[in-house]
Amino acid sequence: xxxxxxxxxxxxxGGWLTGACWEPVLPHLSATCLTPxxxxxxxxxxxxxxxxxxxxxxxxxxxxxxxGLDQVVLVGHSQAGVVIPQVAxxxxxxxxxxxxxxxxxxxxxxxxxDGFPLLVRAVMRRRLRSGLSPRPARVAARWSYCRDLPPDxxxxxxxxxxxxxxxxxxxxxxxxxxxxxxxxYIRLRRDRALPLAAQQRQITHLGGVDVTDLDCGxxxxxxxxxxxxxxxxxxxxx
Numbered sequence: 553x554x555x556x557x558x559x560x561x562x563x564x565x566g567g568w569l570t571g572a573c574w575e576p577v578l579p580h581l582s583a584t585c586l587t588p589x590x591x592x593x594x595x596x597x598x599x600x601x602x603x604x605x606x607x608x609x610x611x612x613x614x615x616x617x618x619x620g621l622d623q624v625v626l627v628g629h630s631q632a633g634v635v636i637p638q639v640a641x642x643x644x645x646x647x648x649x650x651x652x653x654x655x656x657x658x659x660x661x662x663x664x665x666d667g668f669p670l671l672v673r674a675v676m677r678r679r680l681r682s683g684l685s686p687r688p689a690r691v692a693a694r695w696s697y698c699r700d701l702p703p704d705x706x707x708x709x710x711x712x713x714x715x716x717x718x719x720x721x722x723x724x725x726x727x728x729x730x731x732x733x734x735x736x737y738i739r740l741r742r743d744r745a746l747p748l749a750a751q752q753r754q755i756t757h758l759g760g761v762d763v764t765d766l767d768c769g770x771x772x773x774x775x776x777x778x779x780x781x782x783x784x785x786x787x788x789x790x
Contacts, residue, residue, distance in 0.1 A: 559623040559648040559788050560584035564612055564639075566630025566655075567721075568687050568713045571595065573629075577773045580781030583788050586624075588615040590635070592717055601683030603717035605725065609638035616643060625788045627651040630746070630770065631716075633754065634664050634725050641729030649733060649787055652761070653780075654740040654770055657754035658725050665721045667753065680718035687713040696745040700769045709774060727758075735761045736787055738772070738780075745770040 561583045563574045571587035578585055590608050591598035598607070612635065616624060625648050628636035633655025640647045656664045665673055665680075679686060688696070690710050698706035737755050741748060755761055764783055768775040 557623060558583060559625045560586060560619075560621045561784055561788060562586045562588070562612065562616060562621070562624045562626050564588065564626070564628045564632040564636055565590065566628075566632050567685065567716045568693075569629075570712065570714060572712065573709075573771070574773055576777035577781050577784075580778045581785060583625075583785060584621070586615060586619055586621065588612050590632075593714060600685075600715060600717040601719075603719050605634055605638055605720045605723050608635045608720060609642060612636075612639045613642040616646065622646060623648045625649045625651060625784070627653060627784065628655050629653040629773070631656050631664060631720065633657045634720055634723075637725075637727045637730045640731055640733065644729075644731035647731055647733045649790070650730075650735045651784065651787055652735070652737045652754070652758065653772065654738065654743050654746050654751060655754060656746070657737075657757045659757050660726060660728075661724050663722050663724050667750065676721070680721060683718050685716040685718045685721060687715050697770050699744060700742065701771065701774055705774055709771065734790070737761045737763050738783060739763055739765050740770060740772055741765055741767050743768075743770045 565571055565573050570593045571589045574587045589595035591603055591611050592600045624646055626636045633652050658664050658667055693710055698709055739751050766772055772780045
């Protein structure tokens with residue numbers, strides 16, 4: 553039996569969310585977990601209009617340092633798909649595996665917004681002009697994120713959405729510094745925010761990735777917390 557310490561799980565939230573979105577999953581996990589707030593949230597105040605992907609990645613790396621974690625499975629949900637590769641580049645010898653949960657993975661040299669449909673992209677660019685990415689309207693967010701959630705859970709999610717930074721959506725990405733560690737993409741088969749065809753494009757952009765499916769919508773941590781936890785525990789043990 554190996555006496556190597558078990559990697560910790562570092563769970564990085566996506567856009568308009570906070571680290572609290574992982575709370576439904578935590579009771580189902582036995583691994584050490586870290587759920588950082590990205591800058592600009594109540595737990596980590598910052599000027600949203602100036603933030604870059606590098607700022608977000610450094611914040612996560614600083615939390616990993618502060619927690620004294622030597623080996624981590626780094627999990628990025630949704631827009632955190634552009635963040636966790638830069639975290640891995642900052643801490644290459646500590647990353648056991650990268651896990652992309654219905655995550656945005658732009659083509660090399662393009663930005664996250666470039667992957668949106670043309671009409672959505674045009675609307676989003678107008679919304680991002682102030683340097684902010686305003687939280688979506690409740691009707692749109694309910695349709696995209698909360699379709700299969702119980703009404704009280706959906707109301708909880710919608711009431712906790714926050715404004716976000718525009719910069720990380722508009723900044724061209726590079727995964728040139730990504731360390732050669734195993735990568736897994738968790739594909740959510742009923743996702744409306746990032747439909748299956750779009751997820752498949754992200755998988756293609758990432759390349760060399762294992763794929764695991766969950767039969768749920770975009771917020772797997774609320775819809776299937778126990779099942780998601782089981783997948784993450786399995787990946788941490790590999």
